[in-house]
Amino acid sequence: MPHSHRPLFSRPHQAFLFDMDGTLLNSIAVVERIWADWAVAHGLEPEVFLKTVHGIRAADVIADLALPGVDPQKEAAELLRLEMEDVTGIVAVPGAVEFLHRLPAERWAIVTSAPRALAHRRMKAAGIPFPDIMVTGEEVANGKPSPEGYLLGAKRLGVDPRQCVVFEDAVAGILAGEGAGAEVCVITATHSSVYDTPHFSLAGYDTLAASVDGDGLLRLSHR
Numbered sequence: 440m441p442h443s444h445r446p447l448f449s450r451p452h453q454a455f456l457f458d459m460d461g462t463l464l465n466s467i468a469v470v471e472r473i474w475a476d477w478a479v480a481h482g483l484e485p486e487v488f489l490k491t492v493h494g495i496r497a498a499d500v501i502a503d504l505a506l507p508g509v510d511p512q513k514e515a516a517e518l519l520r521l522e523m524e525d526v527t528g529i530v531a532v533p534g535a536v537e538f539l540h541r542l543p544a545e546r547w548a549i550v551t552s553a554p555r556a557l558a559h560r561r562m563k564a565a566g567i568p569f570p571d572i573m574v575t576g577e578e579v580a581n582g583k584p585s586p587e588g589y590l591l592g593a594k595r596l597g598v599d600p601r602q603c604v605v606f607e608d609a610v611a612g613i614l615a616g617e618g619a620g621a622e623v624c625v626i627t628a629t630h631s632s633v634y635d636t637p638h639f640s641l642a643g644y645d646t647l648a649a650s651v652d653g654d655g656l657l658r659l660s661h662r
Contacts, residue, residue, distance in 0.1 A: 447622055447639050451656035453598035455542065455649075456589055456621065459551035459558055461493060461608035461629040463535045464565035468528040473521045477514070481506060494609030496552045496582040522557055526564040532628045534644030539568050541649055546657055548572035548592040552582050552611075572596055583611040586618030593619065604659070613638065 460466050474492050475485040483504075492500050497515035539547065548570050551558050555575040562569060572595045579587045586600075593600035605616030608626045613636060616623040625640040641647060648660045 447604065447624060448659050448661060451652055451654070451658050452604050452622070453546070453602040453656060454593065454596045455547045455604050455606065455657060456592050456600075456616075457539075457547065457549050457606045458494065458608060458612045459549050459553060459562070459567075462532065462606050462612075462626045463539070463549070463567050464529060464531050464561055465629045466529045466561055466565075467493075467629045469522060469525050473518060473525065477518060481509070494552055494583050494607070494611040496576045499582050519554060519557060523560055526560060529561055529564040531565045531567055532626060532643050534647070536566055536568065538644040538647060538649065539570075542657070543651060543655075544571050545596065546651075548574065548596055550574045550588040550592040550605075552576045552588075583609075584614035584618065586615045586620075589615055589619035589621060593621075604657075 457463055471489050474489055478485045478488040497518050498511045501511040501514050554577050558575055574588045574592045576582055581587045589605055590600055593603055601620040603621040605621040605623050606626055607613045607616055607623060608629060613623055623638040625636050625638045627640050628643045646662045648662050650658050652658050
């Protein structure tokens with residue numbers, strides 16, 4: 440195992456922080472259907488544009504485009520309405536449900552760019568268990584790649600973010616995890632091309648095991 444990956448498995452962690460879309464569940468078909476239509480309507484090339492939307496709040500994606508006459512909040516609200524109506528094809532990432540069920544409730548949280556209502560709808564569709572602690576897009580002033588969400592998730596769990604593992608799939612989320620000082624594990628199940636990253640990467644959770652040590656801390660092992 441490369442040296443850069445050893446801390447993930449060789450030392451215990453206080454908690455795990457999970458992104459949702461692309462990390463615990465696969466909603467990429469829904470996201471790309473809806474965003475592709477939006478892109479075409481606004482004169483953008485879908486194949487290029489879709490690479491920029493993952494892991495980032497819809498309003499932030501649209502605001503960054505600075506399109507004349509386009510209200511990011513209004514557009515984001517319409518996209519949310521469409522996404523709430525479409526859960527076709529949303530499934531759990533392999534092994535995610537079983538992995539989460541093995542974790543103590545007080546040791547994990549979800550930190551997502553999605554609004555809470557959409558997160559709940561997608562998690563229900565995919566069979567993802569609901570955590571005691573969840574940070575959603577509307578709860579932070581600055582979305583990913585800002586580390587604000589992960590810092591808030593760690594604070595609500597009462598843990599040091601530097602003693603956490605962040606599970607992510609998208610560049611913005613990986614940067615957010617790094618910015619929080621956490622270790623990062625990249626889940627690649629939902630992306631056709633794998634990011635060039637120094638972090639340990641897995642297609643899913645089928646080969647990942649977690650246990651609780653005598654001090655109540657989490658330990659990861661790669662099966």
